[in-house]
Amino acid sequence: MSDTTNDLDIRGREPRLAPWLAQPMRANRPIYLRVALAALFINLFALTTSLFTMTVYDRVLPNNATESLIALSIGMGFVIIFDIVLKLLRGYFTDFAGARVDRSIGSSVFGRLLSLRLENRKGSTGALTGLMRELETLRDFFASATIASIVDVPFALITLALIFVIGGPVVLVPICIIPLVILSGWLLQPVLDRLSAKAMKDGLGKQSVLVETIGGLETVKASGAAPMLERRWDAALQDHASVSMRQRLVSNLAVTLAQAGQMMSYIGVVIVGVSRIETGDLSMGGLLACSILAGRAVAPLTQLTQLLSRMAATRTAYAQIDRMMQAESEDNDERRLDPGAMRGELELRDVSFTYPGGAKALDGVSFRIEPGEKVAIIGRVGSGKSTIARLLLGLYAAEEGAVLVDGTEVRQFEPHALRARIGSAMQETVLFSGTVRDNITLSRPGIDDDEMLRAARLSGTHEFMAAIPNGYERLLADRGEGLSGGQRQSIAMARALAGSPPVLLLDEPTSAMDTQGEAQLLDRLEAEIADKTMVVITHRTPFLRLVDRVIVVDRGKIIADGKRDAVIARLRGPAAAQDGNITTAALQAGGKS
Numbered sequence: 259m260s261d262t263t264n265d266l267d268i269r270g271r272e273p274r275l276a277p278w279l280a281q282p283m284r285a286n287r288p289i290y291l292r293v294a295l296a297a298l299f300i301n302l303f304a305l306t307t308s309l310f311t312m313t314v315y316d317r318v319l320p321n322n323a324t325e326s327l328i329a330l331s332i333g334m335g336f337v338i339i340f341d342i343v344l345k346l347l348r349g350y351f352t353d354f355a356g357a358r359v360d361r362s363i364g365s366s367v368f369g370r371l372l373s374l375r376l377e378n379r380k381g382s383t384g385a386l387t388g389l390m391r392e393l394e395t396l397r398d399f400f401a402s403a404t405i406a407s408i409v410d411v412p413f414a415l416i417t418l419a420l421i422f423v424i425g426g427p428v429v430l431v432p433i434c435i436i437p438l439v440i441l442s443g444w445l446l447q448p449v450l451d452r453l454s455a456k457a458m459k460d461g462l463g464k465q466s467v468l469v470e471t472i473g474g475l476e477t478v479k480a481s482g483a484a485p486m487l488e489r490r491w492d493a494a495l496q497d498h499a500s501v502s503m504r505q506r507l508v509s510n511l512a513v514t515l516a517q518a519g520q521m522m523s524y525i526g527v528v529i530v531g532v533s534r535i536e537t538g539d540l541s542m543g544g545l546l547a548c549s550i551l552a553g554r555a556v557a558p559l560t561q562l563t564q565l566l567s568r569m570a571a572t573r574t575a576y577a578q579i580d581r582m583m584q585a586e587s588e589d590n591d592e593r594r595l596d597p598g599a600m601r602g603e604l605e606l607r608d609v610s611f612t613y614p615g616g617a618k619a620l621d622g623v624s625f626r627i628e629p630g631e632k633v634a635i636i637g638r639v640g641s642g643k644s645t646i647a648r649l650l651l652g653l654y655a656a657e658e659g660a661v662l663v664d665g666t667e668v669r670q671f672e673p674h675a676l677r678a679r680i681g682s683a684m685q686e687t688v689l690f691s692g693t694v695r696d697n698i699t700l701s702r703p704g705i706d707d708d709e710m711l712r713a714a715r716l717s718g719t720h721e722f723m724a725a726i727p728n729g730y731e732r733l734l735a736d737r738g739e740g741l742s743g744g745q746r747q748s749i750a751m752a753r754a755l756a757g758s759p760p761v762l763l764l765d766e767p768t769s770a771m772d773t774q775g776e777a778q779l780l781d782r783l784e785a786e787i788a789d790k791t792m793v794v795i796t797h798r799t800p801f802l803r804l805v806d807r808v809i810v811v812d813r814g815k816i817i818a819d820g821k822r823d824a825v826i827a828r829l830r831g832p833a834a835a836q837d838g839n840i841t842t843a844a845l846q847a848g849g850k851s
C-alpha cells in the first residue's frame with residue numbers, strides 16, 4: 259500500500275536517553291529509590307520461604323518440634339503480611355512515578371509538536387496521531403511492573419550467595435544456566451527490535467487510513483471512495499496482523515526458553531544436590547531450599563525476558579518520538595524579538611522557496627508593502643500565493659532571500675507574538691471543537707467578550723448567530739461540523755479580526771460566501787482596515803475595491819505589480835473577464851507578459 263508513514267523512517271534502537279525523558283525520570287529518583295527499597299525487602303522476604311522449608315525439614319521434622327513449627331508459622335505469617343504491604347507500596351510508588359513521567363513527557367512532546375517547524379513535519383496526520391499515541395507505550399513501560407522487575411535482577415546475586423552458603427558448589431548450576439538465559443534473550447532482542455519497529459510502522463499505517471477515513475467520512479461516502487479505503491484498510495490490517503503474530507511468536511520463544519532455564523536450574527540443583535547428600539555435605543532441607551532458591555535466582559531473568567518485546571516496543575516508540583523532539587523547532591533558534599507595536603511593513607527580498615519533496619513554489623520573489631497599504635495578490639491555482647502568506651507568518655522559512663516584517667527577518671520574532679499581530683484567515687477554514695466564542699477568542703489574551711462581539715459583527719458572524727441555537731455558546735464538533743461553509747468562513751474571519759491586529763493576511767476570505775454577504779463584509783471592512791496593512795489573496799473581483807495595489811503571481815514569480823487600476827487595466831485589456839473572477843484575466847495577462 260502506498261504509505262505516507264514511510265517518511266517517518268521508523269527504526270528500532272536509539273543509543274541514549276534524551277533530556278525530555280531523562281529529566282522527568284531523574285526528578286523521580288527519590289520515588290524510584292523507595293521502589294528499590296521495597297524491592298530489597300520483598301526479595302529478602304522471598305528468601306525466607308526456602309529457609310523456612312529447610313528449617314522444617316532439618317529441624318522440625320526429625321525432632322517432632324511442633325512448638326517450633328507454630329513459632330515459625332507465626333513468623334511466616336508476619337512475613338506474608340509485610341510482603342503484601344510492601345508489594346502494594348511498590349505498586350503505588352511505580353504508578354505514582356509513572357504518572358508523573360507521563361504528565362511531564364506528555365506535555366513536553368505536545369509542546370514540541372506545536373512548535374515543530376512545518377517543513378519538519380513528517381508523515382500523514384494519521385501517522386503523527388499514532389506517534390503521539392505511542393506516548394502511552396512509554397508511559398505503560400514506566401508505570402508498570404516493568405521497573406519493579408528490573409529492580410529484582412540484582413537480587414539474583416543475593417539468592418546465589420545464599421545457595422552457596424547452604425549448598426556450596428550446587429550454586430554452579432544456576433550460575434551456568436543464567437548466562438544461557440541471558441544469551442537467548444540477547445540473541446532474540448535484535449529480532450524483536452526489528453519486528454517491533456515494523457509493527458509500529460504498520461500500526462501507524464492503519465492509523466493513517468483510519469484518521470483519513472473518519473476525518474473525511476462525508477466525502478468518502480459522497481465520492482464513492484469507500485472501496486478504495488476499504489482495500490487500504492484491509493492491506494494495513496493484514497500487514498499489522500502478520501507482523502504482530504511474528505512478534506508474539508518470538509517473544510513467546512524468549513519467555514519459554516527462560517522458563518525452561520528456570521526449570522533446568524531447579525532440576526540441575528536437585529541432581530547435583532543428591533550427590534552432595536550422599537557425601538553428607540548437604541541436608542535434605544538444604545537441598546529443598548537450594549532447589550527453590552535456584553528457581554528464584556533465574557526467575558527475575560524470566561520476568562525480564564517477558565518484558566523483552568515490551569522493551570523493544572518502548573525503545574521503538576522512544577526512538578520515534580525522540581526523532582520528532584530532535585527536529586528543528588520554532589523555539590530552537592534565537593527568535594526572541596517581540597514585534598511590539600508593529601508598523602505593518604512587509605517585504606519579500608528575492609525569496610525562493612521549495613516545499614520539502616515538492617517543486618519550487620516561489621522563485622526570486624521581491625516586493626515591499628508599506629505600512630497601511632492594502633494589497634491583493636492574485637494569480638492562478640498553484641501559483642504560490644498561499645506560500646507567500648505562509649512565509650510572511652513565519653510558518654516556513656525561505657530557502658533563499660529574506661522575509662522581513664517591519665524591516666526585521668521574520669524568523670527572529672517570537673512566533674506567537676508575531677502571529678498575534680498578523681490577523682490571518684488561511685484558505686482552509688479550520689474550526690476547533692468548543693463553542694463559537696472559543697473559536698473566535700482562542701483564549702488569546704486581550705480578547706474579551708466585547709472585542710469578540712465587535713469582531714463577530716465585522717465579519718458578519720453576528721448576523722447568523724440569532725439563527726444558531728445557544729448563539730456563541732453553541733458547541734461545535736471538531737472542524738466546526740454543524741455549520742455551513744460560509745458560516746465557518748465568517749467565524750474564521752472574526753478570529754482574524756479579533757484584537758484588531760495591525761496587519762491582516764486573508765487568503766480567499768470570501769470564497770464560501772454569497773455575493774451579498776461578501777459585499778456587506780467589504781462595506782464593514784473598509785473602516786476597520788483604514789489604518790492597517792492588509793494583504794488579501796483572492797480570485798474575486800469585488801475584493802479589489804478595498805485595495806490600492808495588485809501583485810500578480812504566476813508559477814512562483816511576480817509577473818505584475820502596481821497600482822490597482824493600472825494592473826487591472828493591463829490585465830483586462832481587450833479580453834476582460836466578465837465573471838467576477840479576476841484570475842481568468844490575470845492568466846491572459848500572464849501569458850502575454
Ligand SMILES: Nc1ncnc2c1ncn2[C@@H]1O[C@H](COP(=O)(O)OP(=O)(O)OP(=O)(O)O)[C@@H](O)[C@H]1O
Pocket residue numbers: 613614615616617618619637638639640641642643644645646685
Ligand atoms: N504543503 C505543501 N507541500 C508540498 N507542496 C505544496 C504544499 N503546499 C503547496 N504546495 C505546492 O506549492 C505550489 C504553490 O502552492 P500555493 O498553495 O502557494 O498556491 P496558491 O497560489 O495559493 O494556489 P490556490 O489559488 O489554489 O490557493 C503548488 O504547486 C503546490 O502544489
